[in-house]
Amino acid sequence: MDVNKTIKELEVALKEALDGVEKIEALQDVKAQFIGKKADLSLLMRHMKDLPNEEKPAFGQTINEAKQRFSALIEARRETILAKKMANKLKKETIDVTLPGPSYTLGTPHLLRKITAEIEDLFMGMGYLVKEGPEIESDELNFEKLNLPKEHPARDMQDSFYLTEDTLLRTHTSPVQVRTMLEYGGAKPVKIICPGVVYRRDDDDATHSHQFMQVEGLVVDEKTSLSDLKGTLLAVAKHMFGEDRKIRLRPSYFPFTEPSFEVDVTCSQCDGDGCSMCKQTGYIEILGAGMVHNNVLEASGYDSSRYQGFAFGMGVERIAMLKYGIDDIRHFYVNDLRFNHQFKGGKS
Numbered sequence: 082m083d084v085n086k087t088i089k090e091l092e093v094a095l096k097e098a099l100d101g102v103e104k105i106e107a108l109q110d111v112k113a114q115f116i117g118k119k120a121d122l123s124l125l126m127r128h129m130k131d132l133p134n135e136e137k138p139a140f141g142q143t144i145n146e147a148k149q150r151f152s153a154l155i156e157a158r159r160e161t162i163l164a165k166k167m168a169n170k171l172k173k174e175t176i177d178v179t180l181p182g183p184s185y186t187l188g189t190p191h192l193l194r195k196i197t198a199e200i201e202d203l204f205m206g207m208g209y210l211v212k213e214g215p216e217i218e219s220d221e222l223n224f225e226k227l228n229l230p231k232e233h234p235a236r237d238m239q240d241s242f243y244l245t246e247d248t249l250l251r252t253h254t255s256p257v258q259v260r261t262m263l264e265y266g267g268a269k270p271v272k273i274i275c276p277g278v279v280y281r282r283d284d285d286d287a288t289h290s291h292q293f294m295q296v297e298g299l300v301v302d303e304k305t306s307l308s309d310l311k312g313t314l315l316a317v318a319k320h321m322f323g324e325d326r327k328i329r330l331r332p333s334y335f336p337f338t339e340p341s342f343e344v345d346v347t348c349s350q351c352d353g354d355g356c357s358m359c360k361q362t363g364y365i366e367i368l369g370a371g372m373v374h375n376n377v378l379e380a381s382g383y384d385s386s387r388y389q390g391f392a393f394g395m396g397v398e399r400i401a402m403l404k405y406g407i408d409d410i411r412h413f414y415v416n417d418l419r420f421n422h423q424f425k426g427g428k429s
């Protein structure tokens with residue numbers, strides 16, 4: 082038997098077989114067939130015993146070398162197959178990074194939310210707590226404890242939606258003052274603002290809405306004066322309408338404060354000279370305020386000989402309308418996205 086010839090033939094057959102192999106699994110079969118235990122090459126070893134001793138080492142070496150060559154050929158093929166596989170994968174999974182991505186429409190907080198948040202920021206910076214209360218309120222907290230007993234004529238200032246004889250949709254955020262004072266039990270100072278939605282039986286038009294938002298403020302302490310109120314309101318005016326604003330207090334009437342004021346800010350459009358926005362007066366009314374009425378303090382458990390307080394209430398829509406020249410309050414409630422999107426972005 083000519084070992085070298087047999088090996089040559091096997092090598093040619095192996096190369097042919099490898100050329101047709103494209104998958105790792107098929108390569109395993111070829112490997113078993115050519116260098117496995119039952120491969121022809123391995124079986125050749127059996128002839129060793131028939132050889133004279135001096136020829137045995139050379140014979141064994143020839144077969145081992147052949148095995149190593151076969152093994153190297155198979156490994157080389159394995160690498161080719163893996164490289165092809167990787168190249169294919171890369172080709173398939175190539176992404177075109179220049180393609181535009183999917184576009185998402187970004188939402189934006191409603192302008193009323195933003196204005197409210199801005200007012201909250203200002204007051205939290207001055208040490209106020211933000212308090213909220215329910216929109217369904219009792220007559221007692223919405224009116225009576227605010228010095229508005231039943232049949233009081235000033236109740237007409239706030240036409241109400243009653244749910245039962247004793248409950249209504251709150252007409253202002255002032256009942257949250259009462260709730261907080263009752264919660265504190267007359268025993269500690271109060272410094273809060275109360276943002277929220279309120280309801281009145283108004284016919285909707287450009288300046289009236291049956292639902293709107295207010296921010297109420299209340300400070301009660303042992304030394305609270307009108308000048309504290311003025312300073313606070315000036316800070317609000319400047320924060321919302323610009324550093325150059327001035328304010329003035331006009332005597333007015335609210336049942337829950339005495340004295341009471343309506344507060345005007347110099348018109349930001351004409352700087353106080355007079356224009357169509359301020360109806361040539363140079364001033365624009367922004368809120369109501371006053372020193373808390375003794376009856377209100379007492380009704381909520383505060384000793385009026387020891388404590389004084391000031392309070393104020395402002396309409397958020399009104400502030401927004403003045404700030405942006407919005408001419409119809411209904412824009413806030415119809416949710417026309419063309420309107421809402423004009424106020425996209427960080428601060429209002």
Ligand code: DAH
Nearest residue numbers: 253338369370371392393394
């Ligand atoms: N509650 C009043 C309203 O809705 C606004 C108001 C005015 C609140 C004066 C106050 C205040 O706390 O002192 O018309």
